[in-house]
Amino acid sequence: MRITVAEQPVGRLSDAWRLAVGTGRFDLALRRDYQDSLALVQREIGFRYIRGHGLLSDGVGVHRPYDHQGQRHVRHAFGYLDQVVDAYLELGIRPFVELGFMPSGLASGDQTVFWWRGNVTPPRSHTEWADLVRATIGHLVDRYGLHEVRGWPIEVWNEPDLKEFWQNADADAYHRLYEVTAHAVKDVDADLQVGGPALSPGADDGWLPRFAEFVTDRSVPVDFVSRHAYTSGPAQHVPFGVHQTLAPPQRLLEQFASPRRLLAGSALADLPVHITEFNSSYRPDNPIHDTAFHAAYLAPVLAGGGDLVDSFAYWTFSDVFEEVGIPTALFHGGFGLLTHRQIRKPTFHLYAFMNRLGPQILARGADHLVTRDGTGRIAVLAWASVDVTGGEPLDGHTVRLSLPVAGSAARTAFLLRSSVSEESGNAWRAWSELGRPLSPTARQLDVLRQAAEPGRRHSSLPVVGGRVELDLHLARHEVTLAEVSPVTDETPPWWDERRLLGGEPS
Known part of the structure; x- marks a missing residue:
């Protein structure tokens, strides 16, 4: 037919598909291959914001405790932070700031996640954590300007509903962290955007309403709501990789829609909703990410996701990514739109095609x-x-x-x-x-x-x-x-293709 x-x-195409993209841990942005990859992505697709873990982890070196004359002090050092953000802005992309994980010098325990050991325990001093947040956000404001940083969403932590990412998946402890963090951000400037709770796809339906009830009852600032979306089943492990079942792509759109469904009637009902991670598999070593199947699988999601949320960030733009260790092969099932050395995957082209739409x-x-x-x-x-x-x-x-x-x-x-x-x-x-x-x-x-x-x-x-x-x-x-x-035809009247080889027109 x-x-x-x-x-x-019949409508206008939302740009929610390009508002944000994910990345490996924050300090990977210091690498040449990373910056070359991001430059290519920005030329051919053009994302607006970039989000990743580890801004406050030890690899970035912001939180530096020391003893002097028998007393504990903390120096806040921003050299790596500045290099990364400077590079982002030069490439036309802004930080979607994720505040995490816990610096080892402030952590209350030694539980970590990933090969690079991001600490996922609460701070042993919420006062010192608030000082760290104020110092970091205040530095960004001083360096890049208040008007600029007011446009950067600031998200508190990552998937606190999972015990792997937040000790014991303790909702009360997360609510306390969120409250302290949100107030510290607003201490810098009341118009800065702060939000959360960056829930995993597996969060039970009570997590988000409980968060809404907490921030409402205690008048805690919240400017946006965030969660994640994936559609893969349990991992079937093979050496250096996994295989998983997948739900139909419509399931991603259902997950996109869930925050507004769960918050209907609450004080958070009308807030922007950001899906700050999405993909098919949640594993960075599943070969489905590298295939043509994957582009076709995600096409209806990119075409329709903007009807449901304010942004949905593909996780991630590049295979420069080390959560389960250093990759052992060029194609290894990484999340990226690009492999190492900037080889475009089929899903990269899906995004580049979206960039060509009117x-x-x-x-x-x-x-x-x-x-x-x-x-x-x-x-x-x-x-x-x-x-x-x-x-x-x-x-x-x-x-x-x-x-x-x-x-x-x-x-x-x-x-x-x-x-x-x-x-x-x-x-x-x-x-x-x-x-x-x-x-x-x-x-x-x-x-x-x-x-x-x-x-x-x-x-x-x-x-x-x-x-x-x-x-x-x-x-x-x-x-x-x-x-x-x-076509506006500007062919001259004397043109005759039959004369290409010197023949005479008939």
Whole structure:
């Protein structure tokens, strides 16, 4: 069936999909490969904010206790913090500040998480913690300006509902930490944005309402609500990796919608909602992240997530990431849109395609999104369905559209189509065919970069009655971007292609 797309917009495309992106721990941003990767992502996608763990962990070196003349003192040192934030701002991205984890010199215990040992215990002194928060946020204000930092969301901790991330998953202890932190942030400036509680997807439905009740009863500042979303099942471990079942992608959208459902009728009901982490698998070593399947799986989420939340941050932009240790292979199932050495994954191209969409929505469906920009260019994002049970999807699916073309005088339109699938724009498949080299040579890296390029084709389409007919046949796990622009024909009257080789016109 052909879908006739109306000429008038039916809505505007939210930019919630690009508002934020995730990253490995904060001090990884000091590395060249990290900064090269972020520069590429910013050129081709352009995220607004970046969020990661560990800003207050020992690797950044902000909290530096010392003894002098028999008394304990604390120096707050911001050298690494400044280098990272300076680099972010130079690349056109701002911090989505996560306050955590606990510096070892302030921690009440020795429980840690991840290979790099982020401490997840409460502070042994809430007064000293508040001093640390005020000093850190105050330094950012002094260095970058109050107007700038007022635009940076400040999130308190990460997934306190999980015992791995917050000792004993103690809600009362987290509420105390949040209260102290929020007031310390507001001590710097009342208009700074502070929020939480950054819940995991597995948080029971009581966690968020209890948080809302606590902050309301005690008049604790809260400017936004945050949680995370993943759809994978328990990990089936293999050496240096895992495999997991996946719920259908609609489950991600259901998780996006849950904060507003749970907060309906509360004092927090109308606050912005930020999904500060989302992905399919919650593991940084699941090869599903590297595949064409993954791009097709997430396409309907990117197309529809902005209807439900104010932002949803893909976790993460790059495979420069070490939560379970240093990766042992170029493709290792990392979260990133890019591998090390900036090889684009299919999901990177999904985001780059989203960046090419126009702001006006003309039509949307279960497998497509049609937009238009101010020049009259129509951009269609279309995707093949996926089968999370592992079955083989049927080939031959086609999206048939009748599109309005701006400019009634145009007799033709130019079609540029870019695609990723099992066969195109799929460096992971090429890497597999190369024998999965653990440390590719320079030549193999060149091959992989070429294989990562989307498949591209172009053609001329006739405009009949101000419309073009567009048939998008989708291969297995294909995501395609079709851009249609009206043509102003400036061919000179003497042009005759039959004369290319010196022949005479007939």
